[in-house]
Amino acid sequence: MRCTSLYTDKYAALSNYLWTHYREALKSVRLLTAELETIKAELRLSDNDFPGFFDQERIYLDGLKQPAPRDRLSIRYVEVLDELAERRAEWDLARESGNNALNGVHIGSLEQMHDALKQARIRVNSSYAKLQHAEGLVAHCETLLSVDERWLIGGDEYKRFKEEATLGKYHTALDELEHLVVMRLFELSKLSLSGTGYKLRQQISKALQRRSDTIRNAINRYNIQAASLIPPRQTITWKDIAEYSFLGEFDLLHKDWARPAHREATTKYFKLCRAREEIIRLNIEIRRLRTAIHDETIDTSAVIDELLVANPLLAAELKRQWRSRAAINAVHTYRLDQIERLFGFSGISGIGTRLANPAFSRPVNTNGASSAQAENPDSSASEFHDIEALDREEHEVVTEDMADFCTQ
Incomplete structure (x- = not known):
């Protein structure tokens, strides 16, 4: 019942x-059509621009996503392969240095010779322990990835995930730099407020000074990662950061899809499309x-x-x-x-x-x-x-x- x-x-x-x-769909179509015509005339846009803005934003947001678990593991595998190659090179140098210490002609006292041999032995043992650790990491990644044959450095799969690893480090450095710059801009804006007291201004000035050193270090890390990309990205200097005086100068807001007026127009355009689909x-x-x-x-x-x-x-x-x-x-x-x-x-x-x-x-x-x-x-x-x-x-x-x- x-x-x-x-x-x-x-x-x-x-x-x-x-x-x-x-009735609501017809009303939405009438209002949104009139509003969009005005906005498109003011911003010099066409209907073809709005899907482009949507695609650009999607590409940007997809770039912020974490890669798939297997891809992250493959990136980690490439990193430990590089680490293994470095550890093996260090171990070879340590053994060569130890052999030279044993076979070379020492000039000096017996105690100095004993110290040199002791340092060479410590270096060999330390480099060998690091090599064993790197071997264990590589074997663990190969087990998780079910890799039967170890990837060759310079091979196709290695190159693919090496590029992704490099790009990931670049985005990490870029995100860190963006965060620090935005924080600096907000603190600068607080200094210009009329209601900010003397003590707060002093605290903000000290924070800006400390943040300036942090930003310089972040700039160095960013430039290293930017130079490692193929093709290399443009580097940044402290002068570029110091010239940013307000948020509108930040790079992200220079993109058309990120501008508030364009985002509002894009939203209205897709609402109009959905209203027309509802009428159908x-x-x-x-x-x-x-x-x-x-x-x-x-x-x-x-x-x-x-x-x-x-x-x-x-x-x-x-x-x-x-x-x-x-x-x-x-x-x-x-x-x-x-x-x-x-x-x-x-x-x-x-x-x-x-x-x-x-x-x-x-x-x-x-x-x-x-x-x-x-x-x-x-x-x-x-x-x-x-x-x-x-x-x-x-x-x-x-x-x-x-x-x-x-x-x-």
Whole structure:
């Protein structure tokens, strides 16, 4: 019962939903079209620019994403391969130095020779321990990646993830530098505020001095990573950072898609696109509802006509319930007519043709009904008496439905 009541309520509100959304969509299209025309004229933009802004922002945000877990592990594998090569080179140098200490001719006291040999042994042992550690890291990464044959330094896979590793270090250095520069700009803006007291100004000045040293170190790290890219990116000097006096000079805000006016225009453009898509969808649903009402009326009337002969009581009950449904359909038809009379309506008026709509037929047991009437000849009179009672009840329900419709 609860599901039936919920379905009835949803069905009764269907045309009102279509009516409300169609009006809102038409209103959005009118307003957004007028606003966009003005904005495009002021900013010298066209409709082709907005998808481009969206794609540029997506590319920028995709660049901020962390790579996939396997890619991160592959990048780490490339890094430990480089570390292994460095550790092996250090170990070779340490062994060569140790051999020279053993085989070379020492000038000096026996104690000095002993110290030199001791230092050479410590260097060899330390470099060998680091080499073993690097070997363990490489073996662990190879196990996680299921690498059967170790990647060659300079191979295709190595080069691919080496570039990603270098680019990742560059973005890390760039993000750090951007963060420090933005913090510096905010602190500079605080210094220029009229309500800032002397003590707070002193604290901000000291913080700026400390931050300046941190920014210089960040600049050095950024320039190292920028130079390692292929092709190399432009380096930055402290003079470039010092010339930034407000946030509007920051590089990100120089991009067209990041400008507030362009972002607002892009948002309006895509809202307009969605409103037009909604109108297309509503045009389909409006004709579909009108067609469903038409088909349901024909099918139900045919069934009632058949049941009037075969089972008058069932026909009366179905007719009673159908009149309540017909009252709801009358409301829907009225709303659909309102929508089609709206200025800007772009759908197809009238009734459509439902796809895969077989002729509605239901077998009626006329023999069973006739035999029942033959066995009980008085049943016919009682059935027609019940039909009159059902008609009176039906009339009251229809009256209530039409009253609800008139109050909407």
